[in-house]
Amino acid sequence: xxxxxxxxxxxxxxxxxxxxxxxxxxxxxxxxxxxxxxxxxxxxxxxxxxxxxxxxxxxxxxxxxxxxxxxxxxxxxxxxxxxxxxxxxxxxxxxxxxxxxxxxxxxxxxxxxxxxxxxxxxxxxxxxxxxxxxxxxxxxxxxxxxxxxxxxxxxxxxxxxxxxxxxxxxxxxxxxxxxxxxxxxxxxxxxxxxxxxxxxxxxxxxxxxxxxxxxxxxxxxxxxxxxxxxxxxxxxxxxxxxxxxxxxxxxxxxxxxxxxxxxxxxxxxxxxxxxxxxxxxxxxxxxxxxxxxxxxxxxxxxxxxxxxxxxxxxxxxxxxxxxxxxxxxxxxxxxxxxxxxxxxxxxxxxxxxxxxxxxxxxxxxxxxxxxxxxxxxxxxxxxxxxxxxxxxxxxxxxxxxxxxxxxxxxxxxxxxxxxxxxxxxxxxxxxxxxxxxxxxxxxxxxxxxxxxxxxxxxxxxxxxxx
Numbered sequence: 001x002x003x004x005x006x007x008x009x010x011x012x013x014x015x016x017x018x019x020x021x022x023x024x025x026x027x028x029x030x031x032x033x034x035x036x037x038x039x040x041x042x043x044x045x046x047x048x049x050x051x052x053x054x055x056x057x058x059x060x061x062x063x064x065x066x067x068x069x070x071x072x073x074x075x076x077x078x079x080x081x082x083x084x085x086x087x088x089x090x091x092x093x094x095x096x097x098x099x100x101x102x103x104x105x106x107x108x109x110x111x112x113x114x115x116x117x118x119x120x121x122x123x124x125x126x127x128x129x130x131x132x133x134x135x136x137x138x139x140x141x142x143x144x145x146x147x148x149x150x151x152x153x154x155x156x157x158x159x160x161x162x163x164x165x166x167x168x169x170x171x172x173x174x175x176x177x178x179x180x181x182x183x184x185x186x187x188x189x190x191x192x193x194x195x196x197x198x199x200x201x202x203x204x205x206x207x208x209x210x211x212x213x214x215x216x217x218x219x220x221x222x223x224x225x226x227x228x229x230x231x232x233x234x235x236x237x238x239x240x241x242x243x244x245x246x247x248x249x250x251x252x253x254x255x256x257x258x259x260x261x262x263x264x265x266x267x268x269x270x271x272x273x274x275x276x277x278x279x280x281x282x283x284x285x286x287x288x289x290x291x292x293x294x295x296x297x298x299x300x301x302x303x304x305x306x307x308x309x310x311x312x313x314x315x316x317x318x319x320x321x322x323x324x325x326x327x328x329x330x331x332x333x334x335x336x337x338x339x340x341x342x343x344x345x346x347x348x349x350x351x352x353x354x355x356x357x358x359x360x361x362x363x364x365x366x367x368x369x370x371x372x373x374x375x376x377x378x379x380x381x382x383x384x385x386x387x388x389x390x391x392x393x394x395x396x397x398x399x400x401x402x403x404x405x406x407x408x409x410x411x412x413x414x415x416x417x418x419x420x421x422x423x424x425x426x427x428x429x430x431x432x433x434x435x436x437x438x439x440x441x442x443x444x445x446x447x448x449x450x451x452x453x454x455x456x457x458x459x460x461x462x463x464x465x466x
Contacts, residue, residue, distance in 0.1 A: 010131035012189060017131075017140055019185040020124040021147045023087055026178045027117045028151025030094070033159035033171045040168040041106075051103040057223055058107045062114030063121070064408040065216030069208040071122035071401025072260045076203060078194040079123045079130065079397060084186050086119025091179030098172035109172075118404075125400035129388050130193045137389070139328035142381040146322035149315040149376060157308050195394035204260040207253055211260065214245030215405060222412045225420070261398055269461035271390035275406060277340060277454020278383050281347075282410025284446030285376075287418030288351050291439045292365075294422075295354065299433045300362065313366060317373025327377040336382050337455040337462065343379025344451020347372050348444040355440035379451065386458060418443055 010016060034056065041047055041055065074082040093113035100106040125144060132140045162170050221238035228234050253259040265271050296307040321327040331339040350371030357364030384403055391399035418439040425435030 010191060013131040013136075013140075016189050016191075017128060017143060019182060019189055020083075020127055021144065022178065022185070023083065023120050023182045024124045024144065024147050025151050026087075026090060026175055026182065027120050028148060029155045029158060030090075030113070030172070030175055033155045033162070037159055037163060037168050037171050040163055044168055045100075045103050045106065047103045051107070053223075053227075054107045055103070055110055057220075058111040059114040059117065060223070060408065060412070061216045061219055062111045063117045064219045064405060064412075065212040066115060066118035067122060067404045067408065068211045068215070068261060068398065068401040070118040071126065071397035071399070071404075072204065072208065074119070074123045074126055074397035074400075075195050075395060078192050079126050080186060080190045080192040082119045082397075083123040083127065083190060084183055086116045086123060087179045087182045087186065088116070089113070090116030090120065091176050091183075092116075094172045094175035094179065098169035098176075100169070121404045122397050122400040125384070125388065125403065126396035127190060127193070129393065129396045129399075131191065134389075138331055138381060138385050139325050141385050141388070142322035142325070142328050142377070145381045145384060146319045146377070148380075149318035149373070154315070155308075157312075160308060202258075204253075204256060204258060207249060207256065207260040210245050210249035210252060214242050214249055215409075217245060218242035219408065219412050222409070222416050225416050261402070262395070265391060265402075268390050269457055269464060270386060273454050273457025273461060274383055274386035274390065275402070276457065277344075277450045278387065278403070278406045279410045280446050280450025280453065281344065281379070281383065282407050283414040283417070284351070284443040284448075284450065285347065285372075285414065286411030287414030287416075288354075288440050288443030288447075290415045291418055291422060291436050291443070292354065295433075295436045295440075296365070299436060300365070310362065310365070311369065314369040314373040314376075317370050318377045321374065321377035322381065327381060330378060331382045335462075336386055337458040339382040340379045340386075340458065341451050341455035343375040343377075343382070344447050344455075345375070347375030347379065348448040348451075350375060351440045351444035351447065355437040355444070383454065386454075414443065414446070 038052055042052060045051070047055070070082065070086075090113055093109050093116055097106055097109035097113065100109055125141070128140050128144055129137060158174075159171055162174065217238045221235050221242060224232075224235050224238065250263065253261055254263050266275075292311065293307060296302050296310055302310060334342065350368040350373075353368035353371060354365050357367065387403050387406075388396065388399045391402075421439045421442050422435040425438045426432060430438075
């Protein structure tokens with residue numbers, strides 16, 4: 001059974017949060033660093049375009065497919081155990097990737113790292129929910145969210161520095177000491193918590209298999225769509241497998257005695273409101289930030305390292321507001337629905353600023369980045385807390401898995417769809433700058449709609465509970 005946390009929270013909760021954030025940062029840095037290393041990998045391993053895509057996609061597919069299963073395993077077998085296992089797998093995968101001689105070895109190593117990444121992304125948030133008292137959870141989740149932005153900003157900078165001084169394998173080997181430190185700190189500091197079924201029944205292996213196949217197929221279809229065409233046999237086949245697998249998953253979960261994901265969660269208006277908003281928000285933001293990197297390099301003419309530096313205001317805004325606790329204070333004062341709506345409006349204004357106010361200079365982009373950062377700092381922790389607080393504490397791992405799955409799916413769909421908007425705009429004769437601007441505006445609309453939808457549903461849930 002899980003250990004009970006005192007009403008004031010675990011005595012070492014802030015130090016433990018530091019360990020959690022270190023583990024989280026390791027995963028996030030690796031993903032952003034890899035993008036910077038693509039030219040070096042292409043030269044060193046004689047990698048084809050398809051090889052490069054699989055180096056990136058092998059990780060995403062495995063991680064997104066396993067998030068629900070990893071969260072369920074953490075709840076059943078122990079969140080501390082799964083956190084340590086995730087760090088160890090990520091470190092071993094990084095070692096194999098750093099020493100790889102062929103593209104096949106590197107792709108296999110990235111898939112192994114995806115298993116570790118799934119365990120880390122679910123257990124870090126689940127542990128945070130376990131060690132903090134309810135009144136401190138919004139601030140803790142705010143810091144956890146800020147680390148995501150820090151990874152986004154720091155990855156290109158670290159990658160650029162490492163590649164300027166070392167060979168490409170070093171971008172993976174730098175994960176090893178961080179993972180080792182994380183394991184040692186987790187062993188000493190992180191308390192164990194788990195919530196196995198009272199009946200002690202078998203794990204939901206069929207549910208785990210169906211969710212893994214379904215989510216991996218869905219993400220594969222989304223990733224493949226822009227390159228191969230949305231009506232190509234590859235995409236339609238993957239989408240068909242996803243629909244069948246996820247449909248069977250929902251049917252099985254509704255009938256089995258001990259489901260991995262209790263579908264009753266979706267009858268909770270607070271939960272469904274946060275879920276609906278999260279998909280649209282990550283769709284808009286994921287795609288828009290994908291376009292932003294192209295805007296900085298292809299339109300404004302910055303090199304990769306300088307482009308990375310110029311995205312820093314977004315992350316710095318998030319870090320400043322969340323680490324100081326200001327965003328948590330605002331959210332407590334405004335309430336969750338208003339915080340989400342206000343944050344999304346500010347983020348949408350930031351995307352519009354990048355699309356419309358930038359006339360070949362950096363000023364409009366800078367304003368947009370700051371506005372996006374402020375909006376993220378206010379809305380994203382409120383959204384994550386709404387999802388996690390709507391799920392029973394004993395299902396914290398599954399809740400974190402759902403939160404991570406939504407982020408993976410929304411982000412992948414946003415990149416695919418807004419990338420398609422860019423391609424169609426350029427194909428119709430518009431300039432690259434116009435195409436990028438059109439994509440940013442579509443992202444702004446998605447963010448705005450997602451924020452207002454989530455806020456409305458959450459407000460209705462609050463009124464119904466009153």
